[in-house]
Amino acid sequence: MKYVLIIPDGCADQPQASLDGRTPLQAAQLPAMDQVARAGVVGAANHVPPHLPPGSDVANMSLLGYDPNQFFSGRAPLEAAAQGIELGPNDWAIRCNLVCIQQQIMRDFTAGHISTAEAQALLATANEQLTDPRLEFIPGVSYRNLLVYRGADDLPPPFSMETSSTPPHDLTDHSVLDAYPAGLGSDLLCQLMNDSLTWFQDHPVNAQRVAAGKPPATNVWLWGLGKQPNLPRFQDQFGVRGVMITAVDLLRGLAKLVGWDLITIPTATGYLDTDYAAKGRAAVEALDRYDFVTVHIEAPDEASHQGWADEKIKAIEEIDRHIVAPVWQRLQQESEWRIMVTPDHPTLLSTKTHSHGVVPFAVAGSNVKPDGLNTYDEAMAEQSALQFPRGWELMPWFLNR
Numbered sequence: 001m002k003y004v005l006i007i008p009d010g011c012a013d014q015p016q017a018s019l020d021g022r023t024p025l026q027a028a029q030l031p032a033m034d035q036v037a038r039a040g041v042v043g044a045a046n047h048v049p050p051h052l053p054p055g056s057d058v059a060n061m062s063l064l065g066y067d068p069n070q071f072f073s074g075r076a077p078l079e080a081a082a083q084g085i086e087l088g089p090n091d092w093a094i095r096c097n098l099v100c101i102q103q104q105i106m107r108d109f110t111a112g113h114i115s116t117a118e119a120q121a122l123l124a125t126a127n128e129q130l131t132d133p134r135l136e137f138i139p140g141v142s143y144r145n146l147l148v149y150r151g152a153d154d155l156p157p158p159f160s161m162e163t164s165s166t167p168p169h170d171l172t173d174h175s176v177l178d179a180y181p182a183g184l185g186s187d188l189l190c191q192l193m194n195d196s197l198t199w200f201q202d203h204p205v206n207a208q209r210v211a212a213g214k215p216p217a218t219n220v221w222l223w224g225l226g227k228q229p230n231l232p233r234f235q236d237q238f239g240v241r242g243v244m245i246t247a248v249d250l251l252r253g254l255a256k257l258v259g260w261d262l263i264t265i266p267t268a269t270g271y272l273d274t275d276y277a278a279k280g281r282a283a284v285e286a287l288d289r290y291d292f293v294t295v296h297i298e299a300p301d302e303a304s305h306q307g308w309a310d311e312k313i314k315a316i317e318e319i320d321r322h323i324v325a326p327v328w329q330r331l332q333q334e335s336e337w338r339i340m341v342t343p344d345h346p347t348l349l350s351t352k353t354h355s356h357g358v359v360p361f362a363v364a365g366s367n368v369k370p371d372g373l374n375t376y377d378e379a380m381a382e383q384s385a386l387q388f389p390r391g392w393e394l395m396p397w398f399l400n401r
């Protein structure tokens with residue numbers, strides 16, 4: 001049996017006045033996703049337990065069939081895994097965004113999608129300024145970087161799982177004053193966030209950015225801290241060998257931790273300009289070698305974070321045309337197969353951020369009887385008798401286990 005999971009990140013949304021009361025999924029032209037719905041079933045799943053934050057980390061963990069109540073231990077450790085950073089039992093990974101904050105307002109949680117080279121230069125300066133040898137900034141891609149704290153057995157834990165922090169993409173256009181970390185170890189994180197203002201203020205990278213009319217990276221924003229989760233291998237859990245196609249570190253780390261291979265597409269960006277067609281081709285080719293192929297596309301989420309309805313629709317339509325359609329065609333060559341299209345969580349244009357709540361899924365393929373629901377969207381999923389309030393139970397159902 002061949003399985004394909006296609007994740008248009010954050011594509012679920014609410015009806016929009018600007019779209020005549022339709023959601024982006026309803027407003028978009030989605031012949032391939034509607035074909036999946038028509039040939040199979042549509043339902044709804046909730047991947048984020050109410051007490052956990054509606055991040056892609058929690059939601060995708062559930063989507064892959066792992067109960068986040070049991071396994072979620074922070075976002076940054078997943079990204080550390082993606083970068084091949086080994087975390088010991090006393091080590092903590094902390095996500096480090098380069099952000100632009102002006103007059104205490106989060107102007108840009110990406111610091112203008114700062115380049116990787118610029119981020120490296122800023123974090124090299126930050127590392128020079130650190131006085132605690134247990135701390136190290138580790139550059140990643142663009143504004144997405146890490147801080148690692150190396151603990152020791154004979155030291156008290158620096159943080160706890162209750163140490164709270166705020167994702168900077170939840171703060172766009174809002175005051176950051178009430179959003180600083182709180183709880184055990186938060187004083188250290190707040191200190192670093194404040195110190196970085198001084199480190200970066202007159203940095204040549206920022207001087208050049210301002211001269212070019214770009215937003216400066218005013219400081220680091222620390223969040224998403226955690227320790228490495230102990231995830232059982234997907235193959236041991238479900239008996240199939242998986243591969244992940246994504247441009248996002250979080251998803252790469254999750255895939256690595258469940259024992260999947262990774263396919264990297266040089267022209268996939270994790271943004272609106274990603275190479276949809278290359279991802280579709282990679283998924284089609286991967287079906288020759290793997291039982292379970294997952295394609296994750298970040299673009300609808302990014303469009304939502306900017307509040308751009310048109311770009312969100314366009315991103316979902318590109319996924320439909322360049323990924324779902326060719327994968328569907330390729331699957332027809334198999335005797336036994338199943339496909340699922342679903343995002344991880346809703347990302348709302350109205351608030352420019354992730355939300356709790358259910359997301360629609362469409363599943364078609366071997367032994368899936370059509371349920372008469374013919375389009376892939378939120379309203380159709382709401383009508384369905386197929387509801388997974390415990391979203392992590394969707395994966396075993398999809399795998400027919």
Ligand SMILES: [Zn+2]
Pocket residue numbers: 009010055056057059301344345
């Ligand atoms: Zn997401």
